[in-house]
Amino acid sequence: MTEPAPDTKDWTWVLTEPCPQCGYDAAAVRPDQVAERVRRDAEGWVSRLGDAAVAERPSPEVWSVLEYGCHVRDVHRIFGERVRLMLSQDDPRFPNWDQDETALAERYSEQVPSAVADELARAAGDVADAYDAVPADAWSRRGLRSNGSEFTVATLALYHLHDVVHHTWDVTADR
Numbered sequence: 001m002t003e004p005a006p007d008t009k010d011w012t013w014v015l016t017e018p019c020p021q022c023g024y025d026a027a028a029v030r031p032d033q034v035a036e037r038v039r040r041d042a043e044g045w046v047s048r049l050g051d052a053a054v055a056e057r058p059s060p061e062v063w064s065v066l067e068y069g070c071h072v073r074d075v076h077r078i079f080g081e082r083v084r085l086m087l088s089q090d091d092p093r094f095p096n097w098d099q100d101e102t103a104l105a106e107r108y109s110e111q112v113p114s115a116v117a118d119e120l121a122r123a124a125g126d127v128a129d130a131y132d133a134v135p136a137d138a139w140s141r142r143g144l145r146s147n148g149s150e151f152t153v154a155t156l157a158l159y160h161l162h163d164v165v166h167h168t169w170d171v172t173a174d175r
Helices: 011-015 031-048 065-088 099-105 114-132 153-172
Strands: 142-145 151-153
Touching: 011 153, 031 065, 031 114, 031 153, 065 099, 065 114, 065 142, 065 151, 065 153, 151 153
Parallel strands: none
Antiparallel strands: 142 151
16 A cells, blocks of 8 residues: 655645635634534544545545545644643744654554444544633734644644645545
8 A cells, every 4th residue: 555645735725825725715704603612523523433444545646535534543643742842831833743653653544433433423522622711812822843844723723724734625626
């Protein structure tokens, strides 16, 4: 099986312009709306992960729904950790996360779809709860990615939502 090429693109541009692929527009979303959107999106993933063909790749170099589901679950976990760091520390630097390395090390293609669905729903709920709990005066708290990209809790939430929306588009778009 051919592994997808690593994604080395800096996607932070989605905070300032709409994504031409999935249509996500961060300017059209308030940070306090992210929690509900994350919860709603997770419902779709739980449904998709119950499909009989969930582990089949559409082509050798494109992840299956199962692999994308594992990734989205882990995205929720990572962003949940980052939000908690930003709310509990001043200007934390986020540990680096290599999504492609994680996919291989965690054997995304071999995971049990029903377990992934449960874990994704729980991770989405946890990060949504974290966003819901952000005090009004804390949306501007800062954090830094390992490459130096600066986020506030608000921009991190909007960036996170793009990741979620985009991967739903990846598995549902009629291309």
